Amino acid sequence: MLKPNFVKKGDKIAIVSTARKISHKEISEAINIVEKWGLTPVVGSTIDLEYNQFAGTDDDRRQDFQRMLDNNEIKAIWCARGGYGTIRIIDLLDFSIFMKHPKWIVGYSDITVLHAHIHNLGISTIHAAMPIDIHKGSEESRQSLYDSLFGKKIKYNIPSFEKNKTGNCKGKVIGGNLSILYSICGSKSSIDCKGKILCIEDLDEYLYHVDRMLQNLKRNGYFDGLSGLIVGGMTKMHDNNISFGKNAKEIILEIVRDYSFPVVFDFPMGHIEDNRALIMGAEISLEVQKESVTLKYM
Structure with a gap:
């Protein structure tokens, strides 16, 4: 399995939603955490976007995720929340650039679609807390995500x-x-x-x-x-x-x-x-x- 490069201080980490809608307010605590870690959060266009229960249409969510996949300045993509919707866009995504320049994909629950699909591409991902709930979780939960992203021993x-x-x-x-x-x-x-x-x-x-x-x-x-x-x-x-x-x-x-x-x-x-x-x-x-x-x- 190929592991993406671990992040370092100053790197950009994207926050997008591939599934249920979510507001900027709901990820504000996560943004603070990212900044405290010395990383630069890049908020995707799907944050605050609404289409019924989803964070925009399937194409909105596909385009936002694809932009972050293809942007070499983005070193990790942190999925904002689960719910339902990732399976609706998985076959619409182009992973060709990502496979040449892999980056960490982070999340759990509905994001399991991405973990499984990307595993079959031979690239590691991180199953971890998301912006919607990381501030509500244990300190061990937050520390484990930090350690995973920065390549610390676990x-x-x-x-x-x-x-x-x-x-x-x-x-x-x-x-x-x-x-x-x-x-x-x-x-x-x-x-x-x-x-x-x-x-x-x-x-x-x-x-x-x-x-x-x-x-x-x-x-x-x-x-x-x-x-x-x-x-x-x-x-x-x-x-x-x-x-x-x-x-x-x-x-x-x-x-x-x-x-x-x-x-x-x-x-x-x-x-x-x-x-x-x-x-x-x-x-x-x-x-x-x-x-x-x-x-x-x-």
Whole structure:
């Protein structure tokens, strides 16, 4: 995998929206953070733009993102928020200049479309908090994004959850939002998981639908030859009046019960306050022990 150059003080970082509409006021705290880091924020034309629920039309969002992709002065593109909409423009984007001069693409949730698609181009991206919520998150979340962008050494140690499947593994870390991974199955953005470590997280889903999505990933071979599974926040899950009978963790364990790879629950990523940055496509080692979990870059 090719890693873009890490940023340095004075570099320009673009803030655009590929999905739901967002105002300049909503990203003001993020702009302050970027400036405190010594970077120069460049606010895209999609900020304050509205077209129904979107940050402008599909073409508005495509053009804004494309401009930032093609501008060599921009060293990172920070997606302002998720919601829905990135999948509507992914096939309209031209990555030819980006592949010659790659830069960091940063975000999570709906931005999983970009993480997956760009992974297939052989370039790393950063799964991390976005301008809409970075100021609401933990200091560890903000620091991890800073460290990822500036190329600092990263290592995560977290307590082990009792239902984790212990073991050690190595591989490229991939994935993101479960609903998005489900939505791109069968497309050219779908990812090959063999020998890799898959991360999943999600928000505001019914438990039966979590099962449906995981069954589909299983049928698409996502767990065949997988090196390890990291489960982040499965936040605000819902059940029907007639209970599904399992919570999200139990659903996941049932899906992967016939596989031998280690499984980590409650990893700090996703729609939670402590949303640590992960460099997608980077080689990591994952040690899952009874007392603790260690993730480090190789």
